[in-house]
Amino acid sequence: MFLLYNILQLVFLPVIAILLLGKTLITPRYRGRINSRLGFGIKKQINQPTTGQTTIWVHALSVGEVTSAVPLLHGIRNRYPTARIVFTVSTRSGETIARKLLTGLADTIIPSPLDFLPVITLFCARIQPQLFILIETDFWPNLLLYLKYKKIPTVLVNGRISEKSMAGYDRFSFFFRPMFRSFHYLFMQTKIDMQNMINLDISKEKIRVLGNLKFGTQVDAIQPVPSSISRLLTENRLIITAGSTHQGEENILFEVIKKLQIDHPGIMLILAPRNPDRAKEICTLAKRHNLTITLRSENIPASSDILLIDSIGELILFYALSDIAFLGGSLVNKGGHNPIEPAILGLPVLFGPHMEDFFEIAISLIKEGGGEQVSDAKMLKHALEPLLSSEELRCKRGAAAKKCVIRQRGVIEKHLEILQTLL
Numbered sequence: 001m002f003l004l005y006n007i008l009q010l011v012f013l014p015v016i017a018i019l020l021l022g023k024t025l026i027t028p029r030y031r032g033r034i035n036s037r038l039g040f041g042i043k044k045q046i047n048q049p050t051t052g053q054t055t056i057w058v059h060a061l062s063v064g065e066v067t068s069a070v071p072l073l074h075g076i077r078n079r080y081p082t083a084r085i086v087f088t089v090s091t092r093s094g095e096t097i098a099r100k101l102l103t104g105l106a107d108t109i110i111p112s113p114l115d116f117l118p119v120i121t122l123f124c125a126r127i128q129p130q131l132f133i134l135i136e137t138d139f140w141p142n143l144l145l146y147l148k149y150k151k152i153p154t155v156l157v158n159g160r161i162s163e164k165s166m167a168g169y170d171r172f173s174f175f176f177r178p179m180f181r182s183f184h185y186l187f188m189q190t191k192i193d194m195q196n197m198i199n200l201d202i203s204k205e206k207i208r209v210l211g212n213l214k215f216g217t218q219v220d221a222i223q224p225v226p227s228s229i230s231r232l233l234t235e236n237r238l239i240i241t242a243g244s245t246h247q248g249e250e251n252i253l254f255e256v257i258k259k260l261q262i263d264h265p266g267i268m269l270i271l272a273p274r275n276p277d278r279a280k281e282i283c284t285l286a287k288r289h290n291l292t293i294t295l296r297s298e299n300i301p302a303s304s305d306i307l308l309i310d311s312i313g314e315l316i317l318f319y320a321l322s323d324i325a326f327l328g329g330s331l332v333n334k335g336g337h338n339p340i341e342p343a344i345l346g347l348p349v350l351f352g353p354h355m356e357d358f359f360e361i362a363i364s365l366i367k368e369g370g371g372e373q374v375s376d377a378k379m380l381k382h383a384l385e386p387l388l389s390s391e392e393l394r395c396k397r398g399a400a401a402k403k404c405v406i407r408q409r410g411v412i413e414k415h416l417e418i419l420q421t422l423l
Helices: 002-011 013-026 028-037 063-079 092-101 117-127 141-149 163-171 173-182 191-199 249-260 276-288 315-319 340-344 356-368 377-389 391-406 411-422
Strands: 055-060 084-089 108-111 131-135 154-159 185-188 207-209 238-245 267-273 293-295 306-308 324-327 349-351 371-373
Touching: 002 141, 028 108, 055 063, 063 084, 063 092, 063 131, 063 154, 063 411, 084 092, 092 108, 117 141, 131 411, 141 154, 141 173, 154 411, 163 173, 163 191, 185 191, 185 411, 191 207, 238 249, 238 315, 238 340, 249 267, 249 276, 249 377, 267 276, 267 315, 276 293, 276 306, 315 340, 324 340, 324 377, 340 391, 349 377, 356 371, 356 391, 371 391, 377 391
Parallel strands: 055 084, 055 131, 084 108, 131 154, 154 185, 185 207, 238 267, 238 324, 267 306, 293 306, 324 349, 349 371
Antiparallel strands: none
16 A cells, blocks of 8 residues: 555655645745655754653644644643654644643644655654654544654544444445554543444454543643633623534524523623634525624624624633523534533533534533534524523533533543653
8 A cells, every 4th residue: 555655645746746736826925835745945944852852743634633733732731741842734724823821831843744655754763752742633644654764653542433424434444454453542531432443454453442631621720711711791781602613503502592691681692613714604694584793803892792703712601701602513423523622611612413524522511411402493402401400500511511621630640651662
């Protein structure tokens, strides 16, 4: 597979080169990143390690994986204060968040290498890692198999496999199986994820179920909400924050908010779409429901029905200002989103029927009384009404959600205990 993959890259290299050139010419903001991802200027970006210094290379795909990595990097930095940590990230938005959240934890934050063998060789020679950690996903054959060839231990952390991903891995097992087998360890979130790996014929000896890294998030480690954000919200309003919503969910939320306003005129919806580029579409939809809307980018106090977060990386700050949380990607079939952040902040958490990607966490929240699952607009309205009417109930449900997360503590220590055997 490794040989065939590189032969195909050579065959299609002219096409790939034209596509990359076109991308850089059409979209100027990609020029610097593509150059960096090809290794240009890497010597200036990465300082050489000092004699005997341990180097750990951590890689994340985008925003979600970067935020998952934060608790682990805190643990690594505390355990290995003199280590050299190089953090690579694939997307521009992910790099922006990494520079915001990981400054002081990672020594270097740079775009990840494109998966061409000469580029991978260059990056590895410059980084000189003793350990490579991949956060959740973003599997590349040349990177993983070259690290194996160089006998550099590799670990997948926070691994999870959705039903959709599992179908793809199974169908193209000839491509994915060698990559999964290249890992020294695969730290999976749940027993279901572990079984999926076993079903792909990955050795059980390599697999550990260590839970979700975000369970390691400390409340006191969450950034204080800056006044520039808190001033956007007017006082004495009950706030529902809907995080990471997808197309089809906003219409349901707007319908419910409009009906709830009859008995609760002071409520406000903070809406953070998964894709902020959908802001214009969502504003049009809000107007159809006769709801007023303010954009976060306008940077003015919002006295409107809705505050639309058309920015990246600020969702947890708005959760911290909220009374109730709703998780997007769950009323439509997108697998849901991670409920740990609103739960650890002590918010009652609501979500739809599609929480496949976070099934065990969702079930735990429901059992503890901190989460509630709804299936449609009618059920969502029915679930929100008692929460809006009772501060005591909100506090009770929020405390249960927070307790559920705290009960899972220790996940970072479990990771560090095994990682230290590889260093």
